[in-house]
Amino acid sequence: MQRNAKNSERIETARTYRKEAGVSERIIWEFLRGRRIGFKFRRQHPIGPYILDFYCDEALLCVEVDGEQHALRAERDAKRDEYLLELGVLTYRLPSIGIFEETSQNMTEWLRQIGELCETKSGRRAFPGT
Numbered sequence: 643m644q645r646n647a648k649n650s651e652r653i654e655t656a657r658t659y660r661k662e663a664g665v666s667e668r669i670i671w672e673f674l675r676g677r678r679i680g681f682k683f684r685r686q687h688p689i690g691p692y693i694l695d696f697y698c699d700e701a702l703l704c705v706e707v708d709g710e711q712h713a714l715r716a717e718r719d720a721k722r723d724e725y726l727l728e729l730g731v732l733t734y735r736l737p738s739i740g741i742f743e744e745t746s747q748n749m750t751e752w753l754r755q756i757g758e759l760c761e762t763k764s765g766r767r768a769f770p771g772t
Contacts, residue, residue, distance in 0.1 A: 653688060663685070664738070666707050670696065670741065680761075680769050683696045683698050689726065691725075692725070692726070700760070702730045702731045702763055704732065704733045705756060706719075706736065707741070708736065732763065734759060736752055
């Protein structure tokens with residue numbers, strides 16, 4: 643019973659995070675939502691004790707938007723990434739400050755890299771026939 647209560651709590655926390663997403667997360671979501679890069683992503687998705695910013699189940703890929711606070715939590719982030727990697731989930735980190743600087747150039751490169759990682763990890767092309 644305790645396990646279900648904790649799981650329900652994480653799901654509610656994820657819902658709250660979705661409602662209170664920061665500007666940088668909302669910008670990234672506009673590019674990832676609706677299979678816009680050829681793969682389905684979920685936002686604020688709970689896995690184990692963690693809630694991932696964005697997650698593609700098919701490719702086992704987590705995309706994290708790192709704000710300024712992440713510099714202070716490098717050890718914690720490394721532990722989290724290690725946990726996810728043990729589950730086969732690769733973490734791709736984006737600096738939130740970069741989302742606002744030269745947005746078009748950064749975004750194009752990040753989306754290209756995310757798409758390539760999804761293709762490699764899933765074993766399929768994002769847009770077959772292209």
